[in-house]
Amino acid sequence: MEAVRVFLIAFLVVLLILYFWRQQRSLRTYPPGPLSLPFIGGLWRIGFGYREDTLIKLAKQYGSIYTLWVANLPVVVLSGFHVVKEGLVNHLEELSDRPLTPFFRVIGRGKGVALSNGHTWKQQRRFGLHSLRKLGLGKKGMESQIEAEAQQLVEIFAREKGQPFDPSMAITNSVSNVICAVTFGQRFSLEDEHFKKLIKAIDFVLTATGSFSQALYEVMPWLMKKLPGLHRKAFDASNMVLSLAKTKIEKHKEDNSYHEPQDFIDFYLLQMEKSKNDPDSTYDEENLAQCIHDLFIAGTETTATTLKWAILLLTNYPDIQDKVHKEIEDVLVSSSICYQDLKKLPYTNAVFHEILRSKYILLVGFPRQSTKDMNLRGFHIPKGTIIIPNVRSVLLDPQQWETPEEFNPNHFLDKEGNFxxxxEFLPFGAGARVCLGEQLARTEYFLFLTNLLRAFRFQLPEGVKKLNQTPIVRISTPPQPYKVCAVPRHSP
Structure with missing residues (x-):
């Protein structure tokens, strides 16, 4: 019996040595990085105290291109402006795919825009850009819709009568309602139960993405499928968003309104009819539902998080807030605001850009996957490798920004005060996968924030010296919950 025990232990040790030897041979193919240990890879260098700057610190030790093994999966991280730009722009085709890991296969289903590849992605993305333009993006029609939603938000804030309140949910609801108007052609009441469930579902998906539960699912999907956890809640939430999308699609088909299209669903149904005899068409109801799913999850969180950071920072820096308000009041005579007004407001433009730079709303840039073998700065990167362009490292690159860790609008101003x-400003990404909704997000951001700053002066609650600027770390990086006082600028 003792001999059997000794044999089994020796056999296990030999297996571990062989595994470790094979892993070390694989390491030679990839850029250097933390030592990869059996089962956990290089995750020991991260531990449980993951921060928003963890990958930036690893770059200081291992270089601007390094490999972080996640279990037995190699992930190549690109850091700093020059390397990220070279990867995303100079290797446009090689880095056009998304990695479809087990978790993201369930969330994205290989359809829609965000998590599809190849012909499906190209066709869905092209249609998305085309339909947004047809819906009036960059024109007065859509801007009027956004400004109407911004005025609704002003009214909600006004009900607080200058007392401390948490603006988070009201902001998220208003931003999500813009997406509702674009996709469904309608907005929801903030009290609508379906709308509340939609907002909660979006939050569930984002909370699970980047969590420990997701990491376990990526490594052991066969086991995690059978176990409860945050990943299961995320899948249920994702299905709920899809279900709502499909309900709205059926309603549009019943109304037969798509021959005079008014929203994204109308335009898509019309395209489906035009393409029904095209064997290469990917226009179908499954892709339409997934596109709506992607628009809601990406379009709600990004703009809402940016606005939450904007209010927090401008509250912490009242002098900057007052200077922005003065420029807006001095320059904008009309009560109505349009996106083109931003060109007349150099200081406001600089502040708004600096908010996006200093408080990047994602943990890192969205991952890519190499479509073929490639060479990047002397490093061979095999086909199928997951690549993380660390956009946060670009926006905090000390070689590009004078005071990268500080909130400093002068980063976007010359000596004469011109914008x-x-x-180096890449919060929307770069290359083939640059954010589909960038123009919509910029327009929302400007119109919402300008309307709010015209109406209120945001102040710290009594007894509070400064709002916490440490983010919550997940796939997105929203601020910690906070309360502010929205003090009316003018009497009714």
Missing amino acids: VARE
Whole structure:
């Protein structure tokens, strides 16, 4: 019996040595990085105290291109402006795919825009851009819808009568209602139960993405499918968003309104009819439902988080807030605001850009996957490798920004006070996968925030010296819950 025990232990040790030897041979193919240990890879260097700057610190030790093994999966991280730009722009085709890991296969289903690849992605993305333009993106029609929603938010804030309140849910609801108007052609009442469930579902999906539960699912999907956890809640929430989308699609088909299209669903149904005899068409109801799913999850969280950070920062920096308000009041005579007004407001433009830079709303850039073998700065990266472009490292790159860790609007101003566009400003990504809704997000951000700053001066609650600027770390990085006082600028 003792001999059997010794044999089994020796056999296990040999297996571990062989595993470790094979892993070390694989390491030679990839850029250097933390030592990869059996089963956990290089995750020991991260531990449980993951922070928003963890990958930036690893780059200081291992270089601007390094490999972080997640169990037995190699992930190559690109850091700093020059390397990220070279990867995303100079290797446009090689880095056009998304990695379809077990978790993201369930969430994305290989359809829609965000988590599809190849012909499906190209066709769905092209249609998305085309339909947004047809719906009036960049024109007065859509801006009027956004401004109407912004005025609704002003009214909600006004009900607080200058007392401390948490603006988070009201902001999320208003931003999500813009997506509702674009996709469904309608907005929801904030008290609508279906709308409340939709907002909760979006939050569930984002909370699970990047969680420990997701990490376990990626490594052991066969086991995690059978176990409860945050991943299961995320899948249920994702299905709920899809179910709502399909209900709205059926309603549009019943109304037969798509021959005079008014929203995204109408335009898509019309395209389906035009393409029904095309064997290469990917226009179908499954892709339409997934596109709506993607628009809600990406479009709600990004803009809402940006606005939450904007209010927090402007409350913490009242002098900057007052200077922005003064410029808006001095320059904008009309009560109505349009996106083109931003060109007349150099200081406001600089502040709004600096908010996006200093409080990047994602943990890192969305991952890519190499479509073929490629060479990047002397490193061979095999086909199928997951690549993380660390956009946060670009926006905090000390070689590009004078005071990267500080909230400093002068990053976007010249000595004469004119606004200066910066190529290092990449919060919407770059290359083939640059954010589909960038123009919509920029328009929402400007119109919502400008309307709010015209109406209120945001102040700290009594006894509070400063709002916490440490983010919550998940796939997105929203601020910690906070309360502010929205003090009316003018009497009714």
